[in-house]
Amino acid sequence: MDENLTGYPLGIYQDPDGVELASLSDHAFAHLRWRILNGEFTSGDKVKESSLAKELGISRATIRETTRRLSGAGLLQIDAQRGVFVRTYSIEQILDIIDIRSALCDLTATLFLERATSADRRRIEELSRQVSDTTPQTYRDEDYITGLLFNEAVVRGAHNERLFALYHEAWQQIRVFKLHLLKSAPGIFDVHAYNRKVFWQGREHRAQLSEAITAGNRDDINLAMRRAAESSGARAREMFDEFAKATATSWRDRIASAKAGS
16 A cells, blocks of 8 residues: 555545644544535535534635635536535536546557656555455455545646646546445445445556556557446446436335324
8 A cells, every 4th residue: 555645636545634744724624524525514515614614613704715725626506596515417427528538548558658657656556465365355445545546646647737637637537426326325324435335446456457458458448447437327327327227116104004003
């Protein structure tokens, strides 16, 4: 595992509590993003700026700056009349985001082969080794993070800041959508179990991508990345369909129960 995870932009790598950050604004940003990306706040939940300011011991002005930054990242939605809410995405919007992510795979593959340094490649090899060595018996929460770091390292190796930002914006927005479905559906919400499931679902794609990078084959790198994106889209659709079916059934059951009691 990387010894310094706080500099990474995903926001899920390390709980910001107890971590020294450059400013109060950065601390508030990391704190709220951590809570959103770990499912404490999900789509439609209201973020009370006054409560958050009191909890963190930070001014309302700093919290407002934080919510604006998170709005720009697609995690929050600011309504001048109603307040600040975690962004809600439709399945159509998420599939559009995944289409964009898929379209960027070819560019990522091309730039990676042109610009990746020996240090980039060593990091990818080490992360690939770590995730491939993981078994169902040895899996820990940190292994999910290592899988994220592997995917991130490939995009970082393209050395294009805007491409990297788009990758992470897409990842965060898709995660917010999926966590909302999980938390809203009947049953117990367990983000750790979900992370574990995602880790194993992505194992084959990580292995394919690692092999393609070792071979230096642009088309195969592109293909492995596109398959991962398409798989994410398929899971989003499947989760949405399951959610819609479960909530529709629950609604019908409540109506039937109310009629039976009248």
